[in-house]
Amino acid sequence: MAWLDSLSPQTQFVFFTLLKIACVLGPLLTLVAYAVLAERKVSALIQDRVGPNRVNLPLIGSIPVLGPFLTKLGFWHPLVDGVKSFIKEDFTPAHVRKIYFWLAPAISLVPAFLVVAVIPFGSTLGAQKMVIADLNVGILYTFGIVSLGVYGIVLAGYAANSKFPFLGGIRASAQMISYEIAMGMSVIPVFLVVGDLNLGKIIEHQAQNGWNAFPVFGGGFGLQQWLLVPCGVVSFVIFFISALAETNRLPFDMAESESELVSGYHTEYSSMKFGMFFIGEYANMFAGAAMMTTLFLGGWTLPFLGLDQPADSILMGLVHIGIFMGKMLGFMFIFMWLRWMLPRFRYDQLMDLGWRRMIPLALANIILTAAVLALTNR
Amino acid sequence: MIVKRNELTWFERLYLPALIGGLKVTTRHFLNTLTTKTPVTQQYPEEPTRVLPGYRGAPYLVRDQDGATKCVSCQLCEFVCPPKAIRITPPGPTGKPADRTNAEKMPEEFEINMLRCIFCGLCQEVCPEEAIFLKSDFSLTGLARNEMIYDKEKLLALGGTHSGIQKWKQKLEEAKEQEIFPVKV
Ligand code: SF4
Numbered sequence: 001m002a003w004l005d006s007l008s009p010q011t012q013f014v015f016f017t018l019l020k021i022a023c024v025l026g027p028l029l030t031l032v033a034y035a036v037l038a039e040r041k042v043s044a045l046i047q048d049r050v051g052p053n054r055v056n057l058p059l060i061g062s063i064p065v066l067g068p069f070l071t072k073l074g075f076w077h078p079l080v081d082g083v084k085s086f087i088k089e090d091f092t093p094a095h096v097r098k099i100y101f102w103l104a105p106a107i108s109l110v111p112a113f114l115v116v117a118v119i120p121f122g123s124t125l126g127a128q129k130m131v132i133a134d135l136n137v138g139i140l141y142t143f144g145i146v147s148l149g150v151y152g153i154v155l156a157g158y159a160a161n162s163k164f165p166f167l168g169g170i171r172a173s174a175q176m177i178s179y180e181i182a183m184g185m186s187v188i189p190v191f192l193v194v195g196d197l198n199l200g201k202i203i204e205h206q207a208q209n210g211w212n213a214f215p216v217f218g219g220g221f222g223l224q225q226w227l228l229v230p231c232g233v234v235s236f237v238i239f240f241i242s243a244l245a246e247t248n249r250l251p252f253d254m255a256e257s258e259s260e261l262v263s264g265y266h267t268e269y270s271s272m273k274f275g276m277f278f279i280g281e282y283a284n285m286f287a288g289a290a291m292m293t294t295l296f297l298g299g300w301t302l303p304f305l306g307l308d309q310p311a312d313s314i315l316m317g318l319v320h321i322g323i324f325m326g327k328m329l330g331f332m333f334i335f336m337w338l339r340w341m342l343p344r345f346r347y348d349q350l351m352d353l354g355w356r357r358m359i360p361l362a363l364a365n366i367i368l369t370a371a372v373l374a375l376t377n378r
Numbered sequence: 379m380i381v382k383r384n385e386l387t388w389f390e391r392l393y394l395p396a397l398i399g400g401l402k403v404t405t406r407h408f409l410n411t412l413t414t415k416t417p418v419t420q421q422y423p424e425e426p427t428r429v430l431p432g433y434r435g436a437p438y439l440v441r442d443q444d445g446a447t448k449c450v451s452c453q454l455c456e457f458v459c460p461p462k463a464i465r466i467t468p469p470g471p472t473g474k475p476a477d478r479t480n481a482e483k484m485p486e487e488f489e490i491n492m493l494r495c496i497f498c499g500l501c502q503e504v505c506p507e508e509a510i511f512l513k514s515d516f517s518l519t520g521l522a523r524n525e526m527i528y529d530k531e532k533l534l535a536l537g538g539t540h541s542g543i544q545k546w547k548q549k550l551e552e553a554k555e556q557e558i559f560p561v562k563v
């Protein structure tokens with residue numbers, strides 16, 4: 001590693017940042033592909049089916065036990081799906097607004113990946129902090145980026161120049177804007193408690209004072225912790241529901257709602273352009289799950305076995321990354337599960353829930369948290 | 379009938395009971411399918427499919443107990459077929475005579491375009507000779523369109539032999555049933 005040390009600090013920083021970007025983006029894209037498979041499998045199991053179990057690769061498929069097992073698991077389906085997306089005809093209908101039509105998939109894809117930049121997905125590995133950009137205003141950055149996500153959908157709806165996508169786009173914009181308010185308000189208690197906007201600091205605070213979603217867990221049993229439990233639970237639930245709405249997942253997938261709008265904003269898209277919306281949706285889910293893990297469930301920490309301290313060895317660093325991934329995948333599973341549990345909301349119910357229930361509740365929660373903190377911090 | 383709509387209690391309006399109910403159902407199904415491995419899926423090409431009686435598959439011509447063509451080329455099925463999937467070439471005055479004794483003629487050529495057929499069963503219904511039946515075949519494949527036009531030979535081979543002379547028997551039973559049907563108002 002002598003050549004690394006010989007570089008100037010700036011070059012080292014650039015080198016490690018690029019390395020981290022590669023190391024995050026690669027696995028993330030793989031995870032996205034496998035999340036689609038997981039979604040199909042989970043859906044299948046909940047509906048008493050088997051799910052995808054067909055694709056067999058020539059060489060690996062002939063390994064005695066492993067090959068058939070992987071095939072049964074549907075392990076190669078993401079691969080084949082990807083290839084299919086690429087080689088399918090990329091059809092551009094004659095009546096679309098071409099520029100926006102081309103732009104929309106990219107715009108819906110990029111923000112989801114940008115959010116991941118500030119998420120601390122582990123403590124340290126060697127001397128490097130496991131976060132791509134250690135921003136002091138991390139959370140503000142995420143909210144800024146997340147709100148860009150809606151433009152992809154709105155543009156897609158507008159560009160398609162036909163009714164169903166247009167309706168989908170309108171719904172998406174109304175829905176995402178309203179739920180962003182509730183989402184933003186639901187994290188304010190977290191900031192009140194933590195007193196910092198840096199996501200790394202938020203995790204550090206949670207390691208000492210208990211998870212934000214449930215402060216008694218991992219933070220001792222002081223009076224303040226007990227009093228903060230209801231605040232934490234409420235803001236976590238509101239954030240979770242808003243995250244569902246932001247990612248256009250059921251029960252809030254008004255933008256797609258295939259029973260009413262064919263398939264909503266991406267009706268006119270085919271091939272890899274549709275694939276990009278799809279990847280964007282799942283990447284958004286991952287971003288949401290990562291945000292929830294970081295803000296409310298203590299990020300890469302676990303409050304026992306000394307797992308809440310920054311790692312001092314490579315192995316511990318990897319364990320921390322594993323913990324983070326575990327929590328994130330747990331959220332992904334819940335996302336998929338919820339899909340088959342709840343029927344889709346009606347549009348007015350959705351707005352009602354957002355504006356008349358969640359926003360007032362989030363506001364009340366801010367005041368409650370502030371009061372608790374004011375009373376107990378003396 | 380007027381359905382009474384109960385006001386939801388505040389607890390129900392929290393969506394919580396519905397949520398917990400949904401949670402229970404999905405968890406049960408998820409765990410059941412995961413552990414006992416009893417999914418309802420049929421692994422179609424590997425596991426043969428069961429077709430229930432009364433299924434309307436592909437229409438085929440049948441032979442009688444002596445192996446003779448039952449069809450008398452009356453062309454009723456051709457006439458009734460909604461998508462015009464059947465094309466019959468009658469023998470004409472100079473054509474081959476029927477290969478059974480109690481029939482005047484048999485079709486020179488009998489074609490069913492399986493791509494057009496909608497498996498409605500009208501041909502079976504209308505046939506006075508009970509010569510055409512919808513069998514249980516449902517997966518008809520071909521590499522070209524003209525492969526999907528089944529000619530007389532193929533239809534007869536696929537249809538097989540019909541056991542015993544059944545002419546009018548079933549229709550008679552049906553008619554009788556209609557008469558004794560208790561039509562009470
Ligand atoms: S089943 Fe219906 S569509 Fe098919 S050949 Fe008979 S009459 Fe025609």
Ligand code: SF4
Pocket residue numbers: 448449450451452453454455456466501504505506507508509510
């Ligand atoms: S199959 Fe039946 S209805 Fe059709 S031509 Fe032959 S005898 Fe007539």
